[in-house]
Every structure is written in C-alpha cells, then in structure tokens.
Amino acid sequence: MDLSILAINLVNGLLWGIILGFAAVGLTLLWGVMKVVNLAQGEVILLGSYVAIILFTQYGLSPLVGGLAALLVGLVAGFLIYWALLHKLVGKVERITLKIEMSTLLAMFALSIALLNFYYYAFGSEPRGFGLWSIGVPYVRVLDTTIRTNILLADALALISVAIVYLFLDRTILGKSIRAVMQDAQAASLVGINPVKIKLLTTVIGIGLTVFSGFMVLLFEASVTPEIAHKYAPLSFVVVVLGGLGSVVGSLVAGIIIGLIYGFSKVVVSLFNPRISDPVALSTAFIVLILILLFRPEGIFGRKR
Amino acid sequence: MEEILVVDGVTKRFGGLVANNKVSFSMRRGEILGLIGPNGAGKTTLFNVITGVYRPDEGRVIFKGEDITGKPPHVITRKGIAKTHQIVKPFNDMTVLENAMVGALFGKRAHQITIGQAKEIARRSLELVGLADKADEFAVKLTLRQKKMLELARALSAEPELLLLDEVLAGLNPKEIEEALEIIKKVKVERDLSIIMIEHVMHAVMNIADRIVVLHFGWKIAEGTPEEVANNPEVITAYLGDPRYALRFVKRKGGGE
Amino acid sequence: MAAGHDNEMGTKGSTLEHYLKSPTLLILVFVVLGILVARIMGMSTLDTIMTVMYFMGIALSLNIIMGFAGYVSFGHAVFLGLGGYAYVLMVYFIKPLADLQNTGYGLGAFLVAVLAGLFAAAVAASVGAAVLRLRGAFFAIATIGLDFTALYLFKAVVPELNPEQFFGAQIILPADRIVEKDLVFNAMFLTLVILLAVNYYIRKSPFGVGLTAIKEDEDAAEVLGVPTTMYKIVAFTLAGFFTGMVGALFSLNGGGVDETLFNLGHSIDMIVMIVIGGLGTVLGPVIGSLIYFELYDLLLVHYPGVNLIILGVIVAIVVLFFPEGLIGLLRKYRVRGVRLRDVLE
Structure with a gap:
C-alpha cells in the first residue's frame, strides 16, 4: 500500500474534522446549558450557507461579506428561535425534566421540517455554491495532492472562531455565567444569575455559531444541497456525544477524531473494495457514536457525573 | 423471634465518599424501626441498598432468611419490600x-x-x-x-411485609403529622407490617418506634430503644453538630413530649 | 344490577352497555370496516387505501415504544428499511419463498412479511438491550445513529450481492417475484388488524400499565416492581417487528426497495402522527394518521411547494400549545358528567 495515500486521506480527514467540530460547537452549548437538542442542526447550518450564496449570486457581494452576514443572520435567528419556540418550554423552569427535554426536541424537529422544505422550495435540490471564486490562488500543493485554498480558509476561520468562543466562556463574566448555569442551574440562580437571560444568550450564541459554520461547510463542500443537512446533523450529534456535552474544545477534538477515523477507514476499506469505501467509512462514525453512548456517555472529555 | 431483615456489614461508596460504612443491624417481624441521623448520614442510601437500587460494595442484605443483595429493585419488591420516596x-x-x-x-x-x-x-x-x-x-x-x-x-x-418509609412526615404541619402517625399505626396492625422509617421529626419517631438505629457519616453509632438512644452521649454529640436537632433533643430531654 | 357491578369491577364487563360506555373498541372496528368498505365499494383507489394503511401501520408500530413507554425512537425508519430489504432480498434470492408469497389470497405474502418482521425484531431485541439503557435525547440520538449505520452498510453491501442487476442499493423485483396488489392489500389489512389488536391489548393489560409507569417516572416504576428493562426491550422489539412487517409489505407493493426507506423522513411521519393524535392511547395514532394523511393531501393540493413548510409550522404549534395531541386535549373534558378520558381510553 502506498503510504502517501494514507497520509492524503488523513490530511483530508483532519481538514474536514475541524469543520465538523466547529459546526457542532453551537449544538454542544445548547445541549449542555439548556438540554435543548437541536434536531434542526443540519438545516440551521444550511441557513448560513444559503445566506452567503444569495448575497453572492443575487447581489454580487464577496463571499467574505456573505460569511459575516451569515453570522449576523445567525444571531438574529437565535433570538427568534428562543422567543418563538424555546422560551415557552424552558424559559421559566428551574429543572429541565426528561419530559421538557422531549418537548424541545420535538419543537426543534418541527423547525427542521419547515426549514428543510423551505430550502427545497426556495433553492431546489440542485447544488449551489460560489462557483469558481476563491481567495488568492485556487489550489495549493501539499504532499502529492492539491488542496483547495477555500478549505484552508474555512479551517482557519473555524479554528479562530473556536478560540474566540473558548476565551469568551473562560474569561468573560457572561461566559462564566453560562458555564455556571451549565454546571448547576439552581445554584447559579441563587447567586443572582438571571436564568432567562442566560438561556436567551446561549440560544443566540449557539444558533449564531451554527449558522456561521454553514459558511465554512459551504467553503469546504464547494456547493450545498438541502440534502446535506442529513449528512451534517447526525455527524454533529456524534461529535457532541464524543466530545462531551457543553465542551467547546471537546467538540473540536471530537470533530478531528471523527475526521481522522473517516479518512483512515476509507483507506482500509479501499484495500478490499474501493467501491464501498465511502459508505462504510461513514458508518464507522455512527458505530463510534453508539459505542460511546453505551460505554462512556459523558464523552471522552466530559466529566463523570 | 423471627428476624425479617438482617443488614450485615453493608458498605456503599460513591467515588471517595463512603455513604454507608459497615452498617449492620437486624429487625424482628412486626417491629417499627426508626432510622435517624443528621443530613448526609447515609439513611436514604441504605434504603436504596435494601431495595436494590444500589448494589453495596461490601456486605449482605438478608430478607426472611434469603440473601437479596444486588437483586434488581423489581425483584425485591415482589419478594415483599416496598418503599416510599423522600421526594x-x-x-x-x-x-x-x-x-x-x-x-x-x-x-x-x-x-x-x-x-x-x-x-x-x-x-x-x-x-x-x-x-x-x-x-x-x-x-x-x-x-x-x-x-x-x-x-x-x-x-x-x-x-409488602416490610415497608420502608423515607421521611413520610417531612413538610407536614403538626396536625397532619398526628394524622399520618395514626394512619401508619393503623396500617401496621391491619396489614401485619414491619416498618423502617427514616425521620427527622424527632418526637414522632421517638414516639412510634420500638427501636432506633442512628447513622452518622455512614457509620452506625447507636442502636437501642428510644430512651437509650436519646441518652447516648455519642448521639447527642453527633446531633450537636447540627443545632436544629440539638435543640430538639434538649427540648425532649428537658420537658418530654 | 349485574352489568353495573361488572363495570365497577372492570374485570369482565362484556356487556353491550359496557362497550357503549367505552367505545374505543367500537371506533377501532369502524375504522377497520371503513377500510374494507372503501376497498370493496371502490370508493378510493387501491393506492390511496394502501397509503392510509401504511401510515396507520407505522404510527401504531412506533406507538408501542413511543406512545406507551415514552421512548422517542427517532431512527425508527431503520426497521422499515430492515423489513423492506429483508423481504425483497428473500423473495429475490429464495425461490420457495417467492412461490409462497403468491399463495392463499395474500396469506403467503403475509407469512413472508412475518419473516421479514422477525429479522427487524431480532435486530431490535439485540440493540434494544443496549440502547434502551439510554434515556431521552440520548436514546433518540442513538436510534438515529443506528439508522445511519444501517443505511450506509446497506449502501455498501447490497450492490455487491448482484453487481450486474442492482443499481446502487436499489433492487427492483422482476415480474415473476412480485405479488398482485390485491393480495398485498389483504396481507397489509391483516397486519393492520393484528397491530390494532396488539395496541388495544397492551393498553388494557398490566404490561401497558407498566409501560405507562415507565413513561411517567422510570425509577419510581422500577422500585414499585415494574421489570423496566424487560418491558422496554419487549416493547421496542414489538415496535421493530411490526414496523418491519409494514416496511416489507410497503416495499412489495412498490415492487422493490431502495435506501430511501431508511430516510429520517419516515421517522418524521411516524412521530408527527403520534404527536398530533396524542401519546399513550390507541386512538391517538389511528386518528393522528388519518388527520396527517388528509392534512398532507390538502396542503399538497392547495399549497403545492410550501405544503411541508406549513406542516412544520403546524407541528410546532401542536408541540407548543397542544402537547398532548388531539386525544390528550379531549381527554381533559367532560360531556354531561362523563369524563371523556374514561371513554377514549
């Protein structure tokens, strides 16, 4: 076996894994802080992709502007989602029971039905993207292969964003309040943290980041269809469970692990039967999910309860 | 003098915390046993060990001569032990x-x-x-x-033949407590029950129990009739750590009921 | 008053009066007769009736684990896919089964579908022991993971079984391996009647009471003596079995199978029907599936293109404002002093 094939696949897996990890950061915050499992994860990601696409194709704006717009639209979307769907279910309650958890799950699920079909209605099922646009040269040579510069841009943006989110949660008062609520909502409200404010803030940040990640997903994939929601949503769940609920760094690392596992198993399966390497490699991600859920449900970075 | 329940050297740890430490006692059929101790003494944990919610790290639980240690809760319930929840x-x-x-x-x-x-x-x-x-x-x-x-x-x-009551009186007002105690006495006779009750309402448990077991930081520190336990210096020291209970004990020793 | 006393005891109560007071069974019989009459009188096309039965079938299947025990299986389409593929592969490769499916006015197809259902049930039982240790969202996510694992594995394996004939994971049954739609109807009808009976029996049995206790508070249920682990596995296995059967007959009706049978969209259908109708009852999924079917149709006719967007909004409204669904809503009211709850159970 040619070792460079393995190396190329692992590099590709790494580059993809970073995107995957960042795409799951919003999900892990929502789930960790307020036990909201965003079943509309894939559709929310796509919101960012489509915002950038519209601004590019309809108004001729640079995709970089589109990326910024995606972040802003995401923050607004988070605000709307909180007041329209979540506040009634989780806003005033102190302890989020299993029943409430299932209600928010179903509410986000309703959002996913509406959004997904809105995309089909508005954009159809054909792939859309930035065409040939790229920042600087379109390709760079790495090892024996070429990598699109857009992918490197997406990864750089994702890493910077993760760093900013991490610093925000670790260093600022607001960020610390969010972490306090994540650890113990009741205790947090005793020391004067307004839980509704924190829940709103978490939703705005969580959804905002997820929508923003849609821009990176688009840069990485070159083009998107509504169908791609069904690829990224389940993988995001795998990443969150693997990284531990609420852990931003865990999410990034878990994303990279999944990316590397994908790259590795693809190469291994190719040795036996190249035609089936992609589906089998994808299924390994979900086998990892089920194993983690069963044997270490707090994730690899989560603390034991 | 048939023993309905024997708790034999039960130890239960949660990480570094030892919730029950070599706790042993036995009770006769038809007894009402009070289980008292300051908060965090391991009383509810012990109930959970008896009912099979937790498996003890060491020790055995023997019900009607049969070792039921580590059996799942639904099996233990069917053998004749029932429990009420604190919350x-x-x-x-x-x-x-x-x-x-x-x-x-x-x-x-x-x-x-x-x-x-x-x-x-x-x-x-x-x-x-x-x-x-x-x-x-x-x-x-x-x-x-x-x-x-x-x-x-x-x-x-x-x-059930053995009923475990976990703070069934907590949160009730004095009149309701009296009513509840009457009901407990009534069902005990009518159903021929043996009862273990965890209780913080001291005068009530002292009044109704035949014997008392005292837990403190997971250890059994005393066992005996309500009189013996109330006069046990170790028990009084344990409760003095918690002023609320100390006060109640002093009241009881001074003026009785 | 012997009849009154019987009702009080709730043991036998096999009097007409009893059934009139508690008409769930009557309503179910009406629904079943309605399907038969519509079929015999030719009031709808066969395809429409099959679709209604398919919807009702998957809703009633998932109801066993989601409605009664409160475990929302988001990846339940996996059993639809497993049943569908099991059936199609069996009749494709095994000649005796292909012959069997055309015998006995549909009874043959029913029997082969039972085999396919057993395959789905075997998977449900073996993974159920593991995933049912998880609760709430974790369980939901684990079943989604299961669905995708199966999807990608079938995508990988199926084309290898007969590379010349199978295009991707799609299998189209040759003419000598399909069954006339009249007979498929009979098999599906029989399956649906059994499903209704099983749902009704569970609702009325100690098993059903135990499942409801699990839904309400699993820890308390276990301490009260409900064998929670065993009950959950049995419920999940039954749900997998019947979903597999429906998937099998649905595929047979369509003359083949492809990987879209694993789509989350099918799980969505099942969950939405139960949520609209109301959890924890037999009538809930029955009514829910009829409403869903009509709604689906109406929205498609009047608002083509945006129909599913509106559907999403409707689901959100139901979840936020009528979380117990239609039957749950009605259950709260009394009519002339009679609690609808007692009547609709």
Whole structure:
C-alpha cells in the first residue's frame, strides 16, 4: 500500500474534522446549558450557507461579506428561535425534566421540517455554491495532492472562531455565567444569575455559531444541497456525544477524531473494495457514536457525573 | 423471634465518599424501626441498598432468611419490600387510583392478578390512607400531604411485609403529622407490617418506634430503644453538630413530649 | 344490577352497555370496516387505501415504544428499511419463498412479511438491550445513529450481492417475484388488524400499565416492581417487528426497495402522527394518521411547494400549545358528567 495515500486521506480527514467540530460547537452549548437538542442542526447550518450564496449570486457581494452576514443572520435567528419556540418550554423552569427535554426536541424537529422544505422550495435540490471564486490562488500543493485554498480558509476561520468562543466562556463574566448555569442551574440562580437571560444568550450564541459554520461547510463542500443537512446533523450529534456535552474544545477534538477515523477507514476499506469505501467509512462514525453512548456517555472529555 | 431483615456489614461508596460504612443491624417481624441521623448520614442510601437500587460494595442484605443483595429493585419488591420516596414521585398523568394500581400489579402478587383485582386492592389502600374520595383525580393535582399519602398507598398496594418509609412526615404541619402517625399505626396492625422509617421529626419517631438505629457519616453509632438512644452521649454529640436537632433533643430531654 | 357491578369491577364487563360506555373498541372496528368498505365499494383507489394503511401501520408500530413507554425512537425508519430489504432480498434470492408469497389470497405474502418482521425484531431485541439503557435525547440520538449505520452498510453491501442487476442499493423485483396488489392489500389489512389488536391489548393489560409507569417516572416504576428493562426491550422489539412487517409489505407493493426507506423522513411521519393524535392511547395514532394523511393531501393540493413548510409550522404549534395531541386535549373534558378520558381510553 502506498503510504502517501494514507497520509492524503488523513490530511483530508483532519481538514474536514475541524469543520465538523466547529459546526457542532453551537449544538454542544445548547445541549449542555439548556438540554435543548437541536434536531434542526443540519438545516440551521444550511441557513448560513444559503445566506452567503444569495448575497453572492443575487447581489454580487464577496463571499467574505456573505460569511459575516451569515453570522449576523445567525444571531438574529437565535433570538427568534428562543422567543418563538424555546422560551415557552424552558424559559421559566428551574429543572429541565426528561419530559421538557422531549418537548424541545420535538419543537426543534418541527423547525427542521419547515426549514428543510423551505430550502427545497426556495433553492431546489440542485447544488449551489460560489462557483469558481476563491481567495488568492485556487489550489495549493501539499504532499502529492492539491488542496483547495477555500478549505484552508474555512479551517482557519473555524479554528479562530473556536478560540474566540473558548476565551469568551473562560474569561468573560457572561461566559462564566453560562458555564455556571451549565454546571448547576439552581445554584447559579441563587447567586443572582438571571436564568432567562442566560438561556436567551446561549440560544443566540449557539444558533449564531451554527449558522456561521454553514459558511465554512459551504467553503469546504464547494456547493450545498438541502440534502446535506442529513449528512451534517447526525455527524454533529456524534461529535457532541464524543466530545462531551457543553465542551467547546471537546467538540473540536471530537470533530478531528471523527475526521481522522473517516479518512483512515476509507483507506482500509479501499484495500478490499474501493467501491464501498465511502459508505462504510461513514458508518464507522455512527458505530463510534453508539459505542460511546453505551460505554462512556459523558464523552471522552466530559466529566463523570 | 423471627428476624425479617438482617443488614450485615453493608458498605456503599460513591467515588471517595463512603455513604454507608459497615452498617449492620437486624429487625424482628412486626417491629417499627426508626432510622435517624443528621443530613448526609447515609439513611436514604441504605434504603436504596435494601431495595436494590444500589448494589453495596461490601456486605449482605438478608430478607426472611434469603440473601437479596444486588437483586434488581423489581425483584425485591415482589419478594415483599416496598418503599416510599423522600421526594414524592407520583405518576402525574395517571389518576390516583391508577397510581395505586401500579403498586398492586407489580407487587407481591405480580402477574397473578387481573386489572380488576388490582383496582380492588388499590381502592382498599386508598381507603386506608384516606384518599378514597380522590381516586379519580389526577395525581398532579394533589396537595403535598395527599401526595405523601399516595406514596404510602402505592407501597401498600404491593402488599409488602416490610415497608420502608423515607421521611413520610417531612413538610407536614403538626396536625397532619398526628394524622399520618395514626394512619401508619393503623396500617401496621391491619396489614401485619414491619416498618423502617427514616425521620427527622424527632418526637414522632421517638414516639412510634420500638427501636432506633442512628447513622452518622455512614457509620452506625447507636442502636437501642428510644430512651437509650436519646441518652447516648455519642448521639447527642453527633446531633450537636447540627443545632436544629440539638435543640430538639434538649427540648425532649428537658420537658418530654 | 349485574352489568353495573361488572363495570365497577372492570374485570369482565362484556356487556353491550359496557362497550357503549367505552367505545374505543367500537371506533377501532369502524375504522377497520371503513377500510374494507372503501376497498370493496371502490370508493378510493387501491393506492390511496394502501397509503392510509401504511401510515396507520407505522404510527401504531412506533406507538408501542413511543406512545406507551415514552421512548422517542427517532431512527425508527431503520426497521422499515430492515423489513423492506429483508423481504425483497428473500423473495429475490429464495425461490420457495417467492412461490409462497403468491399463495392463499395474500396469506403467503403475509407469512413472508412475518419473516421479514422477525429479522427487524431480532435486530431490535439485540440493540434494544443496549440502547434502551439510554434515556431521552440520548436514546433518540442513538436510534438515529443506528439508522445511519444501517443505511450506509446497506449502501455498501447490497450492490455487491448482484453487481450486474442492482443499481446502487436499489433492487427492483422482476415480474415473476412480485405479488398482485390485491393480495398485498389483504396481507397489509391483516397486519393492520393484528397491530390494532396488539395496541388495544397492551393498553388494557398490566404490561401497558407498566409501560405507562415507565413513561411517567422510570425509577419510581422500577422500585414499585415494574421489570423496566424487560418491558422496554419487549416493547421496542414489538415496535421493530411490526414496523418491519409494514416496511416489507410497503416495499412489495412498490415492487422493490431502495435506501430511501431508511430516510429520517419516515421517522418524521411516524412521530408527527403520534404527536398530533396524542401519546399513550390507541386512538391517538389511528386518528393522528388519518388527520396527517388528509392534512398532507390538502396542503399538497392547495399549497403545492410550501405544503411541508406549513406542516412544520403546524407541528410546532401542536408541540407548543397542544402537547398532548388531539386525544390528550379531549381527554381533559367532560360531556354531561362523563369524563371523556374514561371513554377514549
């Protein structure tokens, strides 16, 4: 076996894994802080992709502007989602029971039905993207292969964003309040943290980041269809469970692990039967999910309860 | 003098915390045993070990001569041990009667009775605790006192021989406590029960229990009649750590009931 | 008053009066007869009736684990896919089964579908022991993971079984391996009647009471003596079995199978029907599936293109404002002193 094939696949897996990890950061915050499992994860990601696409194709704006717009639209979307769907279910309650958890799950699920079909209605099922646009040269040579510069841009943006989110949660008062609520909502409200404010803030940040990640997903994939929601949503769940609920760094690392596992198993399966390497490699991600859920449900970075 | 329950050297750890440390005691059929101790003494943990919710790290639990250590809760319930929860856990969207029916259907005579028979058993339990007129209400609508009594009725419907009451009096006012105590005395006689009760309402447990076991930081520090325990220096020191209880003990020793 | 006494005891109560007071069974019989009459009188096309039965079938299947025990299986389409593929592969490769499916007015197809259902049930039982240790969202996510694992594995394996004939994971049954739609109807009808009976029996049995207790508070249920682990596995296995059967007959009706049978969209259908109709009852999924079918149709006719967007909004409204669904809503009211709850159970 040619070792460079393995190396190329692992590099590709790494580059993809970073995107995957960042795409799951919003999900892990929502789930960790307020036990909201965003079943509309894939559709929310796509919101960012489509915002950038519209601004590019309809108004001729640079995709970089589109990326910024995606972040802003995401923050607004988070605000709307909180007041329209979540506040009634989780806003005033102190302890989020299993029943409430299932209600928010179903509410986000309703959002996913509406959004997904809105995309089909508005954009159809054909792939859309930035065409040939790229920042600087379109390709760079790495090892024996070429990598699109857009992918490197997406990864750089994702890493910077993760760093900013991490610093925000670790260093600022607001960020610390969010972490306090994540650890113990009741205790947090005793020391004067307004839980509704924190829940709103978490939703705005969580959804905002997820929508923003849609821009990176688009840069990485070159083009998107509504169908791609069904690829990224389940993988995001795998990443969150693997990284531990609420852990931003865990999410990034878990994303990279999944990316590397994908790259590795693809190469291994190719040795036996190249035609089936992609589906089998994808299924390994979900086998990892089920194993983690069963044997270490707090994730690899989560603390034991 | 038949021993209905023997707890033999039970140790239960949670990480570094030792919730029960080599706890041993036994109780005779027909006894009411009080289990007291300051908060965090390991009383509820011990109940959970007896009912099979937790498996002890060391030691055995023997019920009617049979080793039941580590058996799953539903099996232990069927052998004749029932428990009420410290924090009431009614099935909110079921009626009061249906709540009690669950106890009957999966209790001592599980899989041997029909729904109709379970209804009858449940009704009798509800009458016993004074909830008969609430049978068709949804459990979520009950007051705290009623929810506590529902816990009791649900446990009684299982037709147990040993009943574990976890702070069934907590949160009730003095009048309600008196009523509840009367009900407990009544069901004990009528159902030929043995009872272990965890209780913080000291005068009540001192009044009703035949014997008392005192836990402190997971250790059993005293065992005996209410009189013996109340005069045990170690017990008084343990409770002095908690001024609330110290005060109650002093009151009792000074002026009695 | 013997009849009154019987009702009080709730043991036998096999009098007409009893059934009139508690008409769930009557309503179910009406629904079943309605399907038969519509079929015999030719009031709808066969395809429409099959679709209605398919919807009702998957809703009633998932109801066993989601409605009664409160475990929302988001990846339940996996059993639809397993049943569908099991059936199609069996009749494709095994000649005796292909012959069997055309015998006995549909009874043959029913029997082969039972085999396919057993395959789905075997998977449900073996993974159920593991995933049912998880609660709430974790369980939901685990079943989604299961669905995708199966999807990608079938995508990988199926084309290898007969590379010349199978295009991707799609299998189209040759003419000598399909069954006339009249007979498929009979098999599906029989399956649906059994499903209704099983749902009704569970609702009325100690098993059903135990599942409801699990839904309300699993820890309390266990301490009260409900064998929670065993009950959950049995419920999940039954749900997998019947979903597999429906998937099998649905595929047979369509003359083949492809990987879209694993789509989350099918799980969505099942969950939405149960949520609209109301959890924890037999009538809930029945009514829910009829409403869903009509709604689906109406929205498609009047608002083509945006129909599913509106559907999403409707689901959100139901979840936020009528979380107990239609039957749950009605259950709260009394009509002339009679609690609808007692009547609709």
